[in-house]
Amino acid sequence: QVQLVESGGGLVQAGGSLRLSCAARNIFSFSIGAMGWYRQAPGKQRELVAVISSVGSTNYADSVKGRFTISRDNARNTVYLQMNSVKPEDTAVYYCNANLYQRYANGKDYWGVGTQVTVSS
Numbered sequence: 001q002v003q004l005v006e007s008g009g010g011l012v013q014a015g016g017s018l019r020l021s022c023a024a025r026n027i028f029s030f031s032i033g034a035m036g037w038y039r040q041a042p043g044k045q046r047e048l049v050a051v052i053s054s055v056g057s058t059n060y061a062d063s064v065k066g067r068f069t070i071s072r073d074n075a076r077n078t079v080y081l082q083m084n085s086v087k088p089e090d091t092a093v094y095y096c097n098a099n100l101y102q103r104y105a106n107g108k109d110y111w112g113v114g115t116q117v118t119v120s121s
Contacts, residue, residue, distance in 0.1 A: 001026055002025070002026055002028075002030065002100060002110050002111055003024070003025040003026055003104075003112075004022055004023070004025075004026060004097075004098055004111060004112035005023050005024075005025055005112065006019060006020065006021070006022045006024065006094070006095075006096045006113070006114065006115040007020070007022075007023075007115065008020040008021050008064070008113050008115065009094060009115030009116050009117045010116075010118070011118045011119075011120060012086055012117070012118070012119055012120070013119070013120050013121075014086060014087055014088055014119055014120065014121050015086065016083070016108055016119075017084045017086065017091055017093070018083045018086060018117060018121065019066035019080060019081070019082050019083065019086075020037065020080065020081040020083065020096075020115065020117070021078060021106060022035070022037075022078065022079045022080075022082050022096030022098075022112055023076065023077060023078045024077040024078070024098050024100070024110075025077075027059045027077060027100060029103070029109040030100040030101065030102055031100065031101055031102070031103075032054065032074070032084055032098055032100055033053070033054050033098075033099035033100070033101055033107050034052065034053050034098070034099045035051070035052055035070075035072055035079035035096070035097065035098045035099070036048065036049070036050060036052065036070070036079070036096075036098075037049040037051075037070065037079070037081045037094055037095070037096060037097070038094070038095045038097060038108070039048050039090075039092035039093065039094045039095065040092055040093050040114075040116075041089075041091060041092040041093075042097070044092075047061060048061055049061050049064055049068065049070075049081065049094070050064065050068055050069075050070035050081060051070070051097075052070045052071065052072050053081065054074075056072070058070055063089075064079055064083075064090075067083070067085045067107070068081060068083050068084070069081070069082040069084075069096055070082075076090060079098070080087045081094070083117070086104075086117075086119045087119060088119045088120070088121045089119075090117060090119050091100065091109045091117060091118050091119045093114040093115065093116055093117075094114060094115050094116075094117050094118060095111055095112055095113075095114045096103050096111065096112035097109060097110070097111055098110050114118065
């Protein structure tokens with residue numbers, strides 16, 4: 001069973017930093033394409049935070065540009081989200097996403113269960 005295991009969430013003060021990690025486990029014959037982070041705050045829609053392609057191209061939500069950095073370690077099947085200068089509005093459940101594919105097959109999205117990030121003022 002493929003699993004995306006998130007870690008690094010927690011409580012942080014405004015202006016501080018946090019680093020989220022997501023490791024893809026039990027991928028077996030799968031390869032990993034794009035990976036990303038999404039978030040959902042109470043009463044709000046889920047939104048894309050950042051994505052990174054298999055070759056390192058990145059895209060960010062306007063609200064986090066200049067503050068967050070997404071990266072990946074392909075050898076460890078892991079994607080990271082470095083969150084700097086966090087704001088209370090960054091408070092949300094953060095979900096890891098990965099597109100996994102097998103030889104001769106189209107990719108399929110997998111999701112982590114989410115990790116809570118709370119920014120206090």
